[in-house]
Amino acid sequence: MSNSYVLRRLLQIIPTFLAVMLLVFLLVRLLPGDPASAVLGDRATAEIVERTNRDLGLDKPLPVQFLIFVQHLLRGDLGDSISLKVPVLRLIGERLPITLFLTVYAAVLGTLLAVPLAVLAAVRRNTWVDAVIRAVFQVGLSLPVFYVALQLLTLLGARLGWFPIGGYGVTFGDHLYHLFLPALTLGLNLAAVLVRTLRASVIEVLTAEYVEFARAKGMATRVIMLRHVLRNALISTVTLLGLNIGALIGGAVITETVFAIPGVGRLMVDAIFGRDYPVIQGLTLTFAVLVSLVFLATDLLHARLDPRTELS
Amino acid sequence: MTAVSSEHSTTTPAPQDVMVITGLTKTFAAPQSVLARWRGQPRRVVQALTDVNLDVRRGETLGIVGESGCGKSTLARTLVRLYDADSGSVRYGGQEVTALRGAALRAYNRSVQMIFQDPYSSLNPRMTVEQVLREALTVHHMRPADQVEGRIAELLSLVGLPPEAAGRLPHEFSGGQRQRIGIARALALEPEVLIADELVSALDVSVQAQVVNLLLELQERLHLTVLFVAHDLRLVRHLSHRVAVMYLGRVVEVADTQTMFQAPLHPYTQALLAAAPTLEPGSRTAAPALSGELPSPLNVPSGCAFRTRCPHAFARCAEERPALLTQGSGTQVACHLYDPQPGTATP
Amino acid sequence: MSAALLSVRDLNVRIPTPTGTLHAVRGVSFDVQPGEVLGLVGESGSGKSVTLRALTGLHRPPITMTGDVVYGGENLLSAGEARLRRVRGGQIGMIFQEPMSALNPVLTVGEQIVENLRAHRGLRGGAAQDRAAQLLDLTGIPSPRARLSDYPHQFSGGMRQRAMIAIALASEPKLLLADEPTTALDVTIQDQILRLLLQLREELHMGIILVTHDLGVVAQTCDRVAVMYGGRLMETAPVRDLFAQPRHAYTLGLLRSLPGAEAQRTPLVPIPGGPPNLRHLPQGCAFAPRCTYATDACVGAEPPLVDIAPERTSACVHAAELPSTRERVEVSA
């Protein structure tokens, strides 16, 4: 059952993938300006621009260009970056891991932050503890990411010197250390979202009859909170987490810029501004697949946590 | 003993029948994976109604009883066309109900109304009683605009609600009062047949009696035909002229109330009656009425659906589905025990 | 009755709500003997569940409980949380009405039984598994060992209720609190479950408090009955006596409102009006506004629950004047 479900979901990604492919292909070509102008800048003369566009095959009719693109794609070739002049696949291979690391790190930090605080707020609901927790996250949720990032950077990085400013290091330990602040920035945002829902679902679960039954069975409070309350409350949070991780992967641009992290977010923005068609196409397709996979993983995790789910 | 197969008896409706149900079958598709479909595995279906034959007589109260999941609600809902039947026919006043569409369907629904079980979810929580009734009256142009107001008051008094109830929202009423609102809503269309699905199941006994009395009184005054779906046997016995017993999507026995309760024929009916607690302290029988549980409707036993729990089951029960046959007492029963065919062991 | 298993005296439960405090249980007193099945009946909202939960101190602040609930010589209401935890599930088991919502949907049935065995019996690993399977078997679930790893949603309604009973029985409690254990079930299954409870009572010599609003269930299952209305006990009596001769107008009304032996399709005799609003209880007897026997005596002070015969108590001013249930046929005919 579950295997065939996974297979089906994976197959479902294909039409989505095709649609994304066509969409992004057309969309980038709708952008005003052409890659040659963008790369060459103001100074290049008309002939040079024309020559460059010809070299890139951009003078061919759109359907032909699309066919070539698909042909190359089938060979696993996403083309070369127009501005960086290296294969897109290599670029993605270099940068995606960094972004993924950051994303997962942020998700972990966010969850570690959100879960205990949400539970605390739920247990102490309508007290000042609850009010403070909710207020702090609300403020975090109301401020732009770059502002929070800069404040963290200034305070924890520059002023206190606890963390390095920007970069991402070489070893795994380095990554953990260097990416702490950016992951915290993203994680805070995520936590703010999670706390809201998790608090609500903990409150809901707390009033569930099976919690009452567990108490009637004489279970210890710790057992009740962990086994019965939290586990059930997390189920509804998992989906939200999945949705947000999907958004995080594509939305790390600003964090990556502020913290000088050479991830795909930054690459994507540069590529769009630089009309680097192959990079935009390659990245978009990668995002689409990744996000689809995250959603699938979320659903599977949800099904694991909640045996009642019917995967269909 | 003239055993006439019900298939034949219903082709020419008797004059007293308002509604004749023949061979009504309804299934629901169970979720199935794409892979299984590719492999050509048959779709798993919930057998909610199987070849149901029943006639409803004018002015009577027909009780329908059976265990949870046996298809009582499905039958009720199929009759008001909330569900479309897979096959079979429902005839109402010379019309084939299962084929009705559009205006004809709306006209049919006006004469065959339904009252729902749940006093909480059967009313739109955001509409006042007046809005609920006004909507029903105006959509069907039951009264000219200037008489709508008066009719609303009339309906309220008919179901025993004070006039000031009109402006209130459902949550301001108790369960019993809400069921009255539901009844008023159905009566607004001046129906001929009223299908009450577990009308009082959610109510406390003391309140139950109030609603039951209301139903009795309305039936008297408005000459309603009532299909009373319930699992409280004592209530069904009190209210119904006739009773139909269902098991796993099939009607297993239909009889006059008296006959049914005094001389139940089908082993399932017998078990059901035995299991119902009486008000006589200490009258519990030594042995349980029935062991085992209802089989899954996804996987209905072959032949007689009841055979897996039946103390009298024999070989034929697994091979052949018993038809609903009329016995001498007038009781219709679907059980091989009462089918005079060769090789039958009598109980 | 010093041998009482559980002795409740003047139990009060107050529930603060935004619109005022709800006095949901008001001065309830009763005893349960070892091996006895006490039925607690009453309309919806009369305080049956709140009473039951108060017996093991399950209510949490801001809900307050006062009075004595004496079990084994100890007042549970003044016991500490740690002590209570040992009593709950250990000495006093509890089962709920809706097995689907009372069982944790994400834990297997086995896990939920073992959890109890570990807490109260100190059983772990294989021993716990064995015992869990044994318990499922005891409650009549076929192939119990295989079913241990099923989740509640994979069980049918009747099996869930059995599983819940198995959980409650895991530690062989002396007293079982059953809150409408069969209301959600079909009559045939209800019959099986009630038989199971009675059989277990025999085997384990366990006291049972059976909350229900089905008088038929009471008649068939209980030894003694306590009738609740508006948060108070109205009447207690051995089951035969109660059905033969109710000594409270409310009990009488309740019995009369049921369809019974009278002629078919004749009007029933409902209790007029609806259940009382616990926030605004009437002066005097809570039932007085709906009572056909009510007199001025009923609306003064609230009538106390008093002994009116051996083993019988009633809080009805007119206890002595009430007709017997047999008369009702003549009344309604």
Added chain:
Amino acid sequence: MTAVAAPATAPARTRRWPKPTLLIGLVLLLLLILAALFPAALAPHSPTDFDYNAILQGPTAKHPFGTDNFGRDVLSRVIYGTRVDLQIALFTTLFPFIFGTLLGALTGFLGRWADALVGRIADLVVVFPFLVLVIAIVAVLGPGLTNMYVAVSAVGWVSYWRLTRGQVMSEKKAEYAQAGRVLGYSPARILLRHLLPNAVTPAIVYLMTDMSLGILLGASLGYLGLGAQPPTPEWGVMVADGKNFMATAWWISTFPGLALTVAGVTFSLIGDGLADALRPRS
């Protein structure tokens, strides 16, 4: 010791008053709307006039929030920014809310292929990197708020669609909806008059969250230069512009940041309050 003082016992009236959270939220919103409608009456200076003699001045009596790098009065800019940011909050959510809710109601009601089709499109929108879409649309249409609205709308409807669809799907199983069918009401009536009012609550509550998100997105796009255009005072862009002065002139970014927070808190309070107030009572 009880943590919260019990409220004075009020007579049990069925009429429910809004909770204090909702009240505070509404009062704050009223203030914001007033500032948006009559900025000139509240602001001490012009939001756009330069004062070369008062560049980067800290808070003073004349300039309570200080001045920015053009000598513009930060307080006045914050006040005038209210209009822009409320507009952003409204226009980034208005179309998604209306379109997504109606579509969700419709496909939730119809089910089958209509639902599946929209579901596929929603999948597409969700897996398509949001930023690419926004930047692409803004690049095609040119930056500025209007085009940001277009971009956000192209994506934003999905959340409302999903919320309302799920809600309608569960509401349509409720007996009152079934009753509508038995009463011979048209599908349109059942959907619009019965299901939608009962299914729209989560969408309305989410709308409030979404409004803060809209403002934040405006700020992020401002950071990338795609948001509000100068000299329009917009809080997010003001924070972004002020970030270079955080060390020397903290007030430039702090006060608009505070305004963002106030707006966020306002929407959140209203959202929570509405969730409570709109819940049908039973």
Added chain:
Amino acid sequence: VTRGGTLVYGRYADSLFLDPVLNDANLDIWILTNLYDTLLQPTADGKGVQPGLASRYSASADGKTFTLTLRPGLKFADGSALTSADVKWSLDRARKPDNGAWSSSLASIDSITASGSTVTLKLKQPDPTLAAALATFNAAIMPQKLFTAAAGATDADKAKAFAEKPIGSGPFVLSEWKKGSYMVLKRNPYYWQKGTDGKALPYLDSVRFEIIPDDNTRILKLQAGEIQGAEFIPLSRVSELKANPNVNMTLFPSTKVNSILMNNRPTLKSGAANPLSDVNVRQALNYATNKDALIQVVTYGTGKAMTSYMSSTTPLFDTTQKGFPYDLAKAKSLLAKSKYAGGFEVSVLATSGSADDLALLTALQQMWAAIGVRLKIEQVDAATKTARYRANDFQMRTAAWTNDINDPSQITTYYAVYDNVESVHTGFKSAEIDKLFAQSQQELSRVKRASDYRRIQTLYANAAPIIYLYETPYPVALSKKVGGFVQIPLGNNIFSGAWLDK
């Protein structure tokens, strides 16, 4: 000076393509000279030319032959010899017309001969700019053998492969490059130039470029001591960093001029009439522009008013030019002479996200409002802006220029001469300027050439095809430990003489 150590330098963006001929952008150009040396070099003040790989150079009397002599014992960074054959090959590649965007600077060369250490260039006509051209990045000398051995079939493919791991003759050699993240340059042990201590340059063991796009982060990192240099400090932060005792905030003189290009054509692309086609209007706008105020507000006092279309650091800049002093009365009277006495609306393209553009244009909005001109700011991303610029689809746009070559001819062909790019797409055309320019391009007498250029600058100012704004320096913040680093007016970052105190 101290030898050794690694200088970490924060850049706002990474290089794209390290080929001297085929690159496209300043991001490459400004660090290329550290990797690839040229025959001649610009002087540190940017005004003149000094020997590089060639120790001597001379032109024939008729100016049609140019002879250079290579230093003895030159080596590439891999230790292989740098020969005159490499020079001929490199220059031939650089001047091939369809190779890259820069070939025109060497267009006067007819043929090249190499023998021993001598390289002889035969010219089609005398070229006063040749020495400067040979000191420009695209004339860098590359190792022919290594390049042709690189993977790939065509020159373009080989260039891609070679540029990943380039070997040149500059003071440094690329040792590690993680695109978009960091780049490490190692000391080239074979570099020919000597330091003040008599030993070979460079002093540093290595230079590490870190890519830090956010200005604040770059500065924070410098302040935290994680990096020792940071480029493109926002001008708003200059005074603050000047006050910081640990930071050496340096404003290197540049050839950067900031102006607003105006469409001089009578109608716009949309067909609408264009007020800017009237010279009175253009002058009026120039007079209505308070440069001093702009310099205060936009450049925080670091800029300098433009008086010519070229920067004051450009050779042959005419010091007598007055530009357009702020004169509102004059602006009004000029406008009164036009059809637009009552003012008009004009739209300007700005680069979205550019804080400087925004600051400038918001200030201009205010200034021009005084003469009734309503400035509408249209922010577009850089690529769109370039595309519209190239299509002449703009009314005004912000623009900045830096010279790539130490000569006024480059900016003049772009700004003032119609034939190249329609005078930076303004559509401005002056027959006299075109003639003067053609003449100056073959004029070997510096004095005569200077007078040609004076006239060109005057004519240009009178026609006012652009709004004259200001020149800005290169703001670089360095740690106090760093010495000897220069960014020359052309923008090139010169690390060969930089050192790091312990």
